[in-house]
Amino acid sequence: MxxxxxxxxxxxxxxxxxxxxxxxxxxxxxxxxxxxxxxxxxxxxxxxxxxxxxxxxxxxxxxxxxxxxxxxxxxxxxxxxxxxxxxxxxxxxxxxxxxxxxxxxxxxxxxxxxxxxxxxxxxxxxxxxxxxxxxxxxxxxxxxxxxxxxxxxxxxxxxxxxxxxxxxxxxxxxxxxxxxxxxxxxxxxxxxxxxxxxxxxxxxxMHLEEDVTFLECNPNSYSFKCQQSNGIQCMVKCSSWDYTHPPPNGTSLTVRHNGYFKTSRKIKYPFLLRINQSNSII
CATH class of the missing domain: 3.30.470.30 (DNA ligase/mRNA capping enzyme)
Structure with a gap:
């Protein structure tokens, strides 16, 4: 062909x-x-x-x-x-x-x-x-x-x-x-x-994805304090590079997670997938 x-x-x-x-x-x-x-x-x-x-x-x-x-x-x-x-x-x-x-x-x-x-x-x-x-x-x-x-x-x-x-x-x-x-x-x-x-x-x-809002870095671990669309706050794990290069407050992040806790509706085990900025590579 x-x-x-x-x-x-x-x-x-x-x-x-x-x-x-x-x-x-x-x-x-x-x-x-x-x-x-x-x-x-x-x-x-x-x-x-x-x-x-x-x-x-x-x-x-x-x-x-x-x-x-x-x-x-x-x-x-x-x-x-x-x-x-x-x-x-x-x-x-x-x-x-x-x-x-x-x-x-x-x-x-x-x-x-x-x-x-x-x-x-x-x-x-x-x-x-x-x-x-x-x-x-x-x-x-x-x-x-x-x-x-x-x-x-x-x-x-x-x-x-x-x-x-x-x-x-x-x-x-x-x-x-x-x-x-x-x-x-x-x-x-x-x-x-x-x-x-x-x-x-x-x-x-098998995994789910969701957009959350970045609030600040967690001083105790490689993670970001974020807010879900339902107003609930969560800690999102991230790489050491992302932790030392955090986005501006209020930036939208896409995270991967394993669903929601039934009572709190907090997302389970979220991990940073990408930072949603206009100048982002990916």
Whole structure:
């Protein structure tokens, strides 16, 4: 199968300056909705949902879901195709999101390429889609597979398989959670790539996410004192880097948690996932 050039299938509205970059990337990217259990997964395509940072390759640079250019070393993307757009996640490993966010933040002002390359030695770009291909998900995934087949060892393709039903989905989710993974993505096998959040992609996760408001640092541990939307205060665990670089008071934070305590309605075991600032990388 020949690899199509982006210029052949890029929507005209994105071709005004010949580039898909920055805010245009953010507007173009497709995002899934949470699976609520009512959708029968039989016949849908499933793949592992990695606990990383979303990264869109436009043929020359990697961008986050916010349209920010990711501060990757030149060597990291040197083997990626220049004529194919890719969607994926940069990832270090299971249960290491805080390590990855620390790498990203340290890389922003790092000018020494060899030093930055060493910092990124364990990071991988894990591809799951070829957004500009006009086909359904299976066709786009096959297109992405061919595009990265001769890339460097830091570039990976996330495998896919058809889901046979709820038991298959639950067994797969249990395997991933056992590895301390995040969850599963379900894809409508017939849907094309469509910008924005839609129900042709469903996220199946064991963890929940919620936005809280930062109040202050906890002087006794690496955690932030925050306020939930219901007015209840909680302590949110964070990395040492985030603790020493706290956001301004009142900043919105997205945290991952394990549900709510029945009586207090306080979220269980919250951990900082990201800081929601306009200048945030991720």
């Amino acid at each position: 020949a690899i199509s050039s982006p210029k052949d299938i890029t929507p005209p509205s994105l071709q005004e300056d010949g580039k898909l970059a920055g805010d245009k990337v953010a507007a173009f990217m497709m995002h899934g909705r949470d699976w609520d259990g009512s959708q029968d997964p039989s016949g849908w395509i499933m793949s592992e949902k990695l606990d990383g940072v979303r990264a869109f390759w436009n043929g020359s640079k990697l961008y986050s879901k916010n349209g920010k250019e990711l501060p990757v070393p030149a060597e990291f993307t040197s083997t990626l195709p220049k004529d194919v757009f890719l969607d994926g996640e940069i990832w270090v490993g299971y249960d290491t999101l805080s390590k990855l966010t620390s790498i990203l933040k340290k890389s922003v002002n790092m000018k020494n390429e060899p030093t930055r390359g060493l910092l990124w030695k364990d990071v991988r770009y894990c591809v799951f889609d070829s957004p500009m291909h006009p086909g359904n998900y299976q066709e786009r995934h096959a297109h992405a597979a061919e595009a990265v087949s001769e890339c460097g060892t830091n570039i990976h393709l996330i495998p896919i398989e058809f889901c046979s039903g709820l038991d298959h989905l639950q067994n797969k989710l249990d395997q991933i959670v056992e590895l301390k993974g995040e969850g599963i993505m379900l894809y409508n096998p017939e849907a094309t790539y469509s910008s924005g959040r839609n129900s042709n992609i469903l996220k199946v996760k």
